[in-house]
Amino acid sequence: MSETLEDQPNQEMILVDSDGNPNGKILDRKTAHSTPGTKHLAIQVLVFNANNELILHERPLKKVGGGVLDSPTTHVLNKETKEQAGKRCLSVEYGIPNDIEMKVLNGFSYEKDYGDGSCENEFCLAAFISYSGEINHNAEHAGKIVNVPAKQVLEELETDKYPVWFKEVVKIVQADSEGKKFFE
Numbered sequence: 001m002s003e004t005l006e007d008q009p010n011q012e013m014i015l016v017d018s019d020g021n022p023n024g025k026i027l028d029r030k031t032a033h034s035t036p037g038t039k040h041l042a043i044q045v046l047v048f049n050a051n052n053e054l055i056l057h058e059r060p061l062k063k064v065g066g067g068v069l070d071s072p073t074t075h076v077l078n079k080e081t082k083e084q085a086g087k088r089c090l091s092v093e094y095g096i097p098n099d100i101e102m103k104v105l106n107g108f109s110y111e112k113d114y115g116d117g118s119c120e121n122e123f124c125l126a127a128f129i130s131y132s133g134e135i136n137h138n139a140e141h142a143g144k145i146v147n148v149p150a151k152q153v154l155e156e157l158e159t160d161k162y163p164v165w166f167k168e169v170v171k172i173v174q175a176d177s178e179g180k181k182f183f184e
Contacts, residue, residue, distance in 0.1 A: 012078035013040035018109040020123035026078045035113055037121025041076040044169045045086045045102060046128040047094065048182045052150050055094070055135060058143030059163065068163050069146065076125075086127050094145075095136030102129045105176055108168045124165045126172035128179055150182045 173179035
């Protein structure tokens with residue numbers, strides 16, 4: 001069994017169908033991420049600064065899918081709204097205050113088998129914020145912080161630099177009438 005599944009194994013995941021509709025069931029994180037996985041709800045928040053850069057971090061190796069550049073990503077936990085989950089994640093990973101304005105968009109369903117007993121099987125919501133304050137990252141959840149021009153991210157999107165879910169979230173945010181301005 002993959003050691004990455006030991007990161008917060010008892011979190012209660014909200015189970016959903018492939019369109020992101022909750023089915024009223026919950027499951028622990030470890031089981032939900034054990035191959036073949038069980039579809040559950042997640043959210044990723046892209047953080048843009050005033051220079052149209054994405055504030056990214058190196059995803060810790062201890063996390064499922066670690067070793068790439070990523071943005072704050074979490075599961076929507078049992079008894080939590082998608083907005084609460086996104087803001088919790090921003091606070092925990094980057095130290096961003098909970099009163100930040102965040103836009104939550106639609107999402108997508110995806111699966112990825114890592115070949116080590118761990119996998120992704122999620123419906124991931126896309127969200128974004130504009131933030132010019134200080135980033136106080138939590139190294140347990142977010143490694144080294146880097147600022148990457150959003151245009152550059154688009155050029156590099158199909159490389160192995162980013163996780164599969166990040167690539168789809170970028171496409172959703174770029175298609176949004178407010179989100180596209182960061183990529184121009």
